[in-house]
Amino acid sequence: MPTFVHGVGTTMFGKQPERSTAELVWSAVGEALRDAEVEKVDAVFLGTCFGEPGIAQRALHRMGITDLPISIFENACASSTQAFHEAAAAVDLGRYDTVLVVGVEHLTSRFTGAIPVEQRDHEGRTGLALPALYAMSATRYQELYGLTAEQLAMVSVKNHEHGLLNPRAQHGAKVSLDEVLSSRLIADPMTLLQCCAIADGAGAAVVSRTRRTSRDVTVAGSAMRTGGLWDHRSPHVWGFDLAARTAQDAYVAAGRGIEEVDVLEVHDAFTIGEIVTTEALGMCPVGEGGRLVESGHTRLGGRQPVNPSGGLLSRGHPLGATGAAQVAEIVTQLRGEAGPRQVDGARTGLVETMGGGAGGVDGNACVVTVFSA
Amino acid sequence: MPTFVHGVGTTMFGKQPERSTAELVWSAVGEALRDAEVEKVDAVFLGTCFGEPGIAQRALHRMGITDLPISIFENACASSTQAFHEAAAAVDLGRYDTVLVVGVEHLTSRFTGAIPVEQRDHEGRTGLALPALYAMSATRYQELYGLTAEQLAMVSVKNHEHGLLNPRAQHGAKVSLDEVLSSRLIADPMTLLQCCAIADGAGAAVVSRTRRTSRDVTVAGSAMRTGGLWDHRSPHVWGFDLAARTAQDAYVAAGRGIEEVDVLEVHDAFTIGEIVTTEALGMCPVGEGGRLVESGHTRLGGRQPVNPSGGLLSRGHPLGATGAAQVAEIVTQLRGEAGPRQVDGARTGLVETMGGGAGGVDGNACVVTVFSA
Numbered sequence: 023m024p025t026f027v028h029g030v031g032t033t034m035f036g037k038q039p040e041r042s043t044a045e046l047v048w049s050a051v052g053e054a055l056r057d058a059e060v061e062k063v064d065a066v067f068l069g070t071c072f073g074e075p076g077i078a079q080r081a082l083h084r085m086g087i088t089d090l091p092i093s094i095f096e097n098a099c100a101s102s103t104q105a106f107h108e109a110a111a112a113v114d115l116g117r118y119d120t121v122l123v124v125g126v127e128h129l130t131s132r133f134t135g136a137i138p139v140e141q142r143d144h145e146g147r148t149g150l151a152l153p154a155l156y157a158m159s160a161t162r163y164q165e166l167y168g169l170t171a172e173q174l175a176m177v178s179v180k181n182h183e184h185g186l187l188n189p190r191a192q193h194g195a196k197v198s199l200d201e202v203l204s205s206r207l208i209a210d211p212m213t214l215l216q217c218c219a220i221a222d223g224a225g226a227a228v229v230s231r232t233r234r235t236s237r238d239v240t241v242a243g244s245a246m247r248t249g250g251l252w253d254h255r256s257p258h259v260w261g262f263d264l265a266a267r268t269a270q271d272a273y274v275a276a277g278r279g280i281e282e283v284d285v286l287e288v289h290d291a292f293t294i295g296e297i298v299t300t301e302a303l304g305m306c307p308v309g310e311g312g313r314l315v316e317s318g319h320t321r322l323g324g325r326q327p328v329n330p331s332g333g334l335l336s337r338g339h340p341l342g343a344t345g346a347a348q349v350a351e352i353v354t355q356l357r358g359e360a361g362p363r364q365v366d367g368a369r370t371g372l373v374e375t376m377g378g379g380a381g382g383v384d385g386n387a388c389v390v391t392v393f394s395a
Numbered sequence: 396m397p398t399f400v401h402g403v404g405t406t407m408f409g410k411q412p413e414r415s416t417a418e419l420v421w422s423a424v425g426e427a428l429r430d431a432e433v434e435k436v437d438a439v440f441l442g443t444c445f446g447e448p449g450i451a452q453r454a455l456h457r458m459g460i461t462d463l464p465i466s467i468f469e470n471a472c473a474s475s476t477q478a479f480h481e482a483a484a485a486v487d488l489g490r491y492d493t494v495l496v497v498g499v500e501h502l503t504s505r506f507t508g509a510i511p512v513e514q515r516d517h518e519g520r521t522g523l524a525l526p527a528l529y530a531m532s533a534t535r536y537q538e539l540y541g542l543t544a545e546q547l548a549m550v551s552v553k554n555h556e557h558g559l560l561n562p563r564a565q566h567g568a569k570v571s572l573d574e575v576l577s578s579r580l581i582a583d584p585m586t587l588l589q590c591c592a593i594a595d596g597a598g599a600a601v602v603s604r605t606r607r608t609s610r611d612v613t614v615a616g617s618a619m620r621t622g623g624l625w626d627h628r629s630p631h632v633w634g635f636d637l638a639a640r641t642a643q644d645a646y647v648a649a650g651r652g653i654e655e656v657d658v659l660e661v662h663d664a665f666t667i668g669e670i671v672t673t674e675a676l677g678m679c680p681v682g683e684g685g686r687l688v689e690s691g692h693t694r695l696g697g698r699q700p701v702n703p704s705g706g707l708l709s710r711g712h713p714l715g716a717t718g719a720a721q722v723a724e725i726v727t728q729l730r731g732e733a734g735p736r737q738v739d740g741a742r743t744g745l746v747e748t749m750g751g752g753a754g755g756v757d758g759n760a761c762v763v764t765v766f767s768a
Binding site for chain 2: 071072075076079083088089090091092093094095096097098104108111115116117246247248249267377378386387
């Protein structure tokens with residue numbers, strides 16, 4: 023039985039230290055409920071990574087959403103993508119009729135700089151931070167496949183330009199290849215503009231198993247897998263195996279493959295992430311991700327735009343809010359309501375999120391969901 | 396379709412700063428898998444309150460449990476009770492055949508003293524800590540129903556004596572009424588021996604929808620509700636309304652009522668909690684909870700023993716591990732394998748956990764599950 027998305031909502035994304043976590047929830051949930059035109063939901067599934075205990079009940083009780091089952095999922099960057107995946111499954115299995123999905127994260131109240139890596143892991147003990155781990159993947163990838171620094175940087179140019187068309191993005195900007203390459207070096211080859219920033223935000227969606235209006239978007243298929251993200255035994259870099267396997271599951275569930283997908287939101291926390299993910303999703307052969315972005319295939323106006331919202335790099339990446347924001351973007355695209363960043367004629371969309379764990383060395387998950395208009 | 400528990404496991408409970416969170420998981424999960432005699436599970440549902448992001452995947456990957464869906468639930472003190480509740484539902488709905496449930500918390504690495512209350516809530520702003528909030532409930536309850544200080548303290552005497560029979564309890568001890576009453580005053584009328592302590596621990600259980608052996612225990616019915624724990628508009632104290640409503644749901648789901656329950660594990664983080672909960676579960680009329688414990692009805696040897704494991708007060712209360720440990724105790728009791736603390740002829744058991752939120756003022760949940768031999 024298919025499930026349907028009736029409404030979505032998000033906050034602005036960016037540093038919002040003056041707003042509480044609850045305020046972010048109220049804003050995104052209010053918008054999603056108004057968009058869905060529902061008064062009542064049967065359950066709430068909320069994703070957050072660093073949210074304080076009980077944040078869902080605390081925030082929702084104060085907006086009158088109480089006396090119903092509330093589940094809080096933690097799955098690192100994929101927390102609310104998993105919440106959405108679980109909500110779609112619960113609706114599909116007939117457990118609940120209507121479920122409210124929420125994702126929220128208030129990173130500025132938790133971290134002043136980069137999110138630390140778990141010190142008890144070997145990467146943490148050797149002093150590696152997340153940008154360094156991604157940088158090592160990028161370096162290995164460059165060695166294996168000849169990916170150039172310019173191709174990597176093109177992901178940032180593209181996504182920042184997309185973000186310029188998204189009024190809720192943290193960092194929409196027209197940046198040149200030179201500006202990306204000459205921005206401050208964080209971990210070679212990752213320069214500042216190739217790394218997502220600390221942000222706060224929330225997103226929400228309402229799903230049920232009954233089509234209500236022509237604006238409803240169908241959840242065609244969804245899959246989640248857990249595996250070893252930084253599994254050093256794999257011949258592939260950064261989560262390729264896990265993303266590829268999860269995508270295959272999602273394509274089987276949806277009964278359609280990558281060639282039918284018109285628009286995608288994927289996990290580009292660092293530029294190398296988008297390169298590897300586009301390959302893992304089957305958009306091009308392994309090793310061709312650099313040439314794919316260079317060709318214009320994945321930019322707005324291209325054949326399969328990737329991250330029209332600006333992605334994690336430009337819309338922003340408040341961990342637990344990211345999945346819900348990705349879903350909101352794809353739903354908006356498939357409704358044809360994305361305004362200046364609309365992908366013409368988009369009928370099928372895809373969301374992919376990699377949950378790396380904050381300390382996340384060998385703990386991680388991937389969620390891939392396919393939507394249709 | 397009923398679901399079955401095939402195996403359970405726990406660690407020792409108590410302060411274990413020298414063990415990592417992962418080590419606690421390995422210990423409890425290893426025991427549960429051996430007890431269940433299963434080699435493979437289809438999904439993992441783990442509950443934790445303050446566990447670091449990705450703890451489930453990180454710990455389980457290293458014991459070879461990977462490449463399967465893992466969900467991490469946060470629901471304050473009820474985190475792993477909810478994980479168990481969700482696992483039973485997933486099995487019941489046919490989503491998974493066999494699910495591994497885990498609860499874990501390593502509090503000593505997070506807190507040196509009492510768990511702080513969220514400072515942005517009004518209780519936090521006015522300087523109230525959790526013992527103070529429970530103490531206020533107790534004071535109001537004493538005023539309303541004439542509960543005596545001695546009756547309150549009897550809960551502690553009973554549960555510490557039960558804990559003496561549980562080799563994995565944090566604080567098993569023969570303590571007198573005078574010792575409880577004259578222990579250090581934490582928040583009047585809560586003395587030290589009426590408050591649970593900081594602890595580390597883990598628990599695990601394996602559930603599926605196929606009965607395998609005569610040692611399997613049946614999940615007869617389970618319910619979860621979310622509400623306003625410290626809702627100051629209620630005429631009742633500490634979570635009475637929420638626990639009573641959740642219990643009613645569970646009784647309907649199980650097709651049996653409190654009069655058929657032979658043994659219970661309930662949320663006695665503070666002595667007043669057990670008093671109010673026994674009333675909310677319907678073991679006696681409102682206001683009679685003090686006389687109920689005084690009568691011996693709820694001690695080992697009584698008609699309906701409550702917290703034979705020692706409960707949160709004596710076994711210990713590592714938040715996210717508590718629900719799994721409660722489940723492990725009831726399963727052990729219904730198998731007739733509880734040794735010196737065995738409730739003779741126990742055929743029906745009940746677990747109740749209140750998830751108060753660490754800052755938990757008006758964010759909370761209650762889970763009630765009924766089991767049968």
